[in-house]
Amino acid sequence: MTMMQYLIPEPKTKEILYEKTLQAAGPITLGEVKELTSKRKIIEESVNKTSKVIDSTTREMTRGLTSACEQDLHKLGEYLPLLFNLVHYTDKIKRVSNLKIRWSSGLISQTLIQRTCPKFFQVDNIMFEFGMVLFIYAVKLRERAMELVSTDSKKAVAVYREASGVFHHLSHEILPLLQTCLPPGKLPELTPPLCSALSLLCLAEGQAVTTEKAEESGKSASLLSKLHFGIFQFLSEAYALLSSRLTGEYKDLSTRFLEYVTTMGALHELKSQKYLAELLESEDRVGDAVGVLRRALAAAKKSTPSKDDKWIAIFKKEREDVAKNMAKYEKLNDSMMLQKIPIDREIPFPKGEKIVNLIPYTPTRVVRELRFKS
16 A cells, blocks of 8 residues: 555653552552563563563563564553553552653654653653553554554554544543643643544544555545545644644644644545546536646645655655646647636535544453552
């Protein structure tokens, strides 16, 4: 498949030793807390890329999984239920003020020095840890979906929908509880608008996979135009959530990430109008088809990506295809149809159809009683 792709940079973290801070009341709780530390150490090494475990051992620990992304998801799947159980006892540990939970941001624009030595933000609230780990879980689900696109498109769409559901859960259920204790504007990963935007991005990417399969199977120009415009609508909503805060909370947000959202949106808007023009031409409305493609190409000139060669190649090919179609329609209109070419608001506009929905996420908790000293 020739889809645009972008890996979301992962945040980094520092070690947490739960048993050093949480005063367990008895050996059973102490064992649970030490297990939390052990599972958390694995997550720390994963996101920081500091693991010294060889591949064969990692596969054994993760039940034979060969994909690094699948291995990471397995590790997160073992830590999150234990962590969520600890969250259940938040009231009993909230008096602890020295948890030293520290994370950096992967989505803030950084210099080379900052990438090597990122700034860490400390929040002594277990929900901070839960939010950041859940964010990484969603990022890894999206990454896994990207891996599956070329081998199992149906499963890829399902995993994109799962990732969307986790981002949505973060935005609507977890993060509103955290806003008062977070450093303002410094961790975009834990702001509801960004997670809502990422949820929409995953839906757009899932629909892009579905739409490309529809193209390969020869679906009608009418349907393809609607599907591509639905992708554009998802991405427009996502960018609206981001751009409304670019002068405030998100003023340092990665320009590369923003460019991905806008370029992908422009690409699918262009594709939508290409198929709309095909539909109009098939209905002998060649003048309208020319007007649609002239508008599409004018908009595309403003949206060419600036750096990524793969993005440029995908976008350039689509623009060339549209230009060829426009030349063909113009020649047909000049020689035979002689129809008026509409301008401005007279030009037909695509209609969108969104067919990909998120899969709701509910955190899984390992139900174990924890007792702490009062």
